[in-house]
Amino acid sequence: MAVKHVDLETVSYTPQTNDNDIIVEVQIGDAADEDGSYSVFLGSRFIGANAPANIGKKADVGGKTTVVSVTIVDTLTETNWTSMTVFVHEGDGLVTYGPYSEQVDSDLDTIVYTLKITNS
Amino acid sequence: MKRWIYVVVLIIMAPQLLFAQDEAKLTVPASPAFSILNFEPSAVMRPTTAKSLSSDILNAFDKDGKLLMNLGLEVAPYWLASHPKLSRQNYLNPNLGQTILRSLSLSAATVKDSASGNNKLGAGLRFKLYNGEPAGDVGKLSAQLKTKTTVIAIINGIRASVGAGAIDTRQKAIASIDNMLTTAGIDPKIVTETKNDAKRLQDDYTDDPAGIKSFLDDLVNARAEAYKGLAKKISDMLYQRKGFIVEMAAASGFNTSKNNSLEKIGFWSNVSYTLSPDDYITFTTRYMFKNRDTLTTNFDAGFGFLKKAADFNISAEAMLRHQSAEIPDINSTNQPITRIEKNFTYRLAVQGSFKVSEGISLNLSFGRDFDSPFINRSGFFSILGLNYSIFSKEIPGLK
Numbered sequence: 177m178a179v180k181h182v183d184l185e186t187v188s189y190t191p192q193t194n195d196n197d198i199i200v201e202v203q204i205g206d207a208a209d210e211d212g213s214y215s216v217f218l219g220s221r222f223i224g225a226n227a228p229a230n231i232g233k234k235a236d237v238g239g240k241t242t243v244v245s246v247t248i249v250d251t252l253t254e255t256n257w258t259s260m261t262v263f264v265h266e267g268d269g270l271v272t273y274g275p276y277s278e279q280v281d282s283d284l285d286t287i288v289y290t291l292k293i294t295n296s
Numbered sequence: 297m298k299r300w301i302y303v304v305v306l307i308i309m310a311p312q313l314l315f316a317q318d319e320a321k322l323t324v325p326a327s328p329a330f331s332i333l334n335f336e337p338s339a340v341m342r343p344t345t346a347k348s349l350s351s352d353i354l355n356a357f358d359k360d361g362k363l364l365m366n367l368g369l370e371v372a373p374y375w376l377a378s379h380p381k382l383s384r385q386n387y388l389n390p391n392l393g394q395t396i397l398r399s400l401s402l403s404a405a406t407v408k409d410s411a412s413g414n415n416k417l418g419a420g421l422r423f424k425l426y427n428g429e430p431a432g433d434v435g436k437l438s439a440q441l442k443t444k445t446t447v448i449a450i451i452n453g454i455r456a457s458v459g460a461g462a463i464d465t466r467q468k469a470i471a472s473i474d475n476m477l478t479t480a481g482i483d484p485k486i487v488t489e490t491k492n493d494a495k496r497l498q499d500d501y502t503d504d505p506a507g508i509k510s511f512l513d514d515l516v517n518a519r520a521e522a523y524k525g526l527a528k529k530i531s532d533m534l535y536q537r538k539g540f541i542v543e544m545a546a547a548s549g550f551n552t553s554k555n556n557s558l559e560k561i562g563f564w565s566n567v568s569y570t571l572s573p574d575d576y577i578t579f580t581t582r583y584m585f586k587n588r589d590t591l592t593t594n595f596d597a598g599f600g601f602l603k604k605a606a607d608f609n610i611s612a613e614a615m616l617r618h619q620s621a622e623i624p625d626i627n628s629t630n631q632p633i634t635r636i637e638k639n640f641t642y643r644l645a646v647q648g649s650f651k652v653s654e655g656i657s658l659n660l661s662f663g664r665d666f667d668s669p670f671i672n673r674s675g676f677f678s679i680l681g682l683n684y685s686i687f688s689k690e691i692p693g694l695k
Binding site (some may be wrong): 177179181203205206207208209210211212213214215216217219220222224225226243245246247248249251252253254255256257258259260261274275277279283284286288290292 | 344345372375377378379380381382383384385386387398434435438439441442445446448449450452453454455456457462463472475476479480513516517520521523524527528530531534535
């Protein structure tokens with residue numbers, strides 16, 4: 177049972193307002209949402225796991241990097257595809273990163289996605 | 297000495313065993329294209345992406361553009377691509393269209409008939425109309441697995457912070473893991489297991505960024521290994537279904553050496569009710585059309601039952617067949633005619649496999665096979681065999 181690491185290309189996010197909270201959440205696809213999981217960090221600070229994570233307002237995130245780490249186990253025999261999509265909400269605004277998809281090599285393998293979002 | 301006698305008896309009876317079981321399958325064939333050709337290719341391609349599908353199709357032809365023989369292809373079109381919006385709930389509760397789409401499997405096969413020298417091509421499809429329910433409480437096990445994958449997600453997040461001013465020693469990494477897993481509400485028992493794994497592994501690494509990252513990667517591997525059994529249980533549960541399952545299949549066989557003439561067509565439908573992975577009843581209908589020297593049409597309908605236990609398997613089946621054959625013949629004045637034979641016939645069979653001791657099982661089949669419009673023979677059969685498993689400890693599955 178192997179673990180595959182996928183370090184995704186770093187992306188950027190520009191906060192649009194001064195007063196709205198910035199919420200990061202992840203949608204895990206390919207029917208793996210009930211046993212896959214994710215965690216959200218702002219820099220080295222752990223914000224939350226498996227639920228929309230409030231990383232703060234524009235002043236809190238400026239110059240820092242949001243790290244989204246997603247772990248998925250391939251439990252479907254039909255496919256070795258895994259996927260995840262990251263959403264950043266700020267007030268009424270929404271920015272989507274992905275969907276990102278990768279295949280594991282064998283059934284029951286684990287894949288770990290890491291996405292870094294630099295906040296300007 | 298006795299064991300060798302049993303092996304010889306089994307070898308002698310093997311052809312009869314195969315014949316008796318040839319039409320015994322009360323299920324939709326797993327690969328209709330292989331079934332219509334009555335042939336299992338030596339090489340079967342099972343592409344999992346659109347790219348590998350095109351590559352496999354190209355590789356099925358030689359440099360002159362001719363189809364290579366003894367090849368098989370099975371593909372599930374829906375699963376060639378990723379589905380980022382597919383949730384587990386929707387996967388487990390699809391509507392009719394989604395069930396058909398997700399269960400659809402296409403198969404193709406080529407074979408060179410060793411008797412006639414003709415090249416044959418088979419093409420088929422298979423899908424479900426209804427796929428029952430998971431055999432157990434998948435949700436409960438998935439919640440357990442989610443907790444364990446959260447541990448890895450957090451460890452990996454810490455790994456991204458490795459460097460000067462943040463996580464710059466293995467001890468800081470372990471302390472962060474402890475703190476963050478607790479903050480995330482992870483079961484204290486799992487937090488302790490993770491810390492114990494970390495302490496066990498840390499001595500193999502050094503306190504530089506590369507060393508700490510490698511240490512955390514190793515910890516991730518150890519945690520993933522720990523939930524391997526749970527992941528397997530979930531996978532099995534998602535695959536094995538209970539309740540009603542309705543399946544359909546169709547296939548056709550062509551003779552590519554004779555202008556792609558149609559030789560066979562088959563349709564199958566099956567409704568089964570699975571009480572558990574070890575008990576099910578099934579109702580099957582199938583239609584088979586063959587056009588070779590004679591033209592035959594068979595329509596079968598039948599019931600079957602299978603029971604599996606630790607020390608034995610037993611199955612029973614009953615099938616009714618309407619068969620029709622158009623046979624080229626000569627009349628009393630030596631003029632060519634077509635003789636049409638139609639009748640009803642039936643098949644009854646009981647098969648059992650009993651565990652005698654570890655690795656040895658006794659297999660018994662008896663019943664009455666279909667009448668044939670071509671061969672006069674007694675339809676009754678009884679086969680007794682002994683199976684000795686060197687590697688597999690499971691009782692041979694009944695077909």
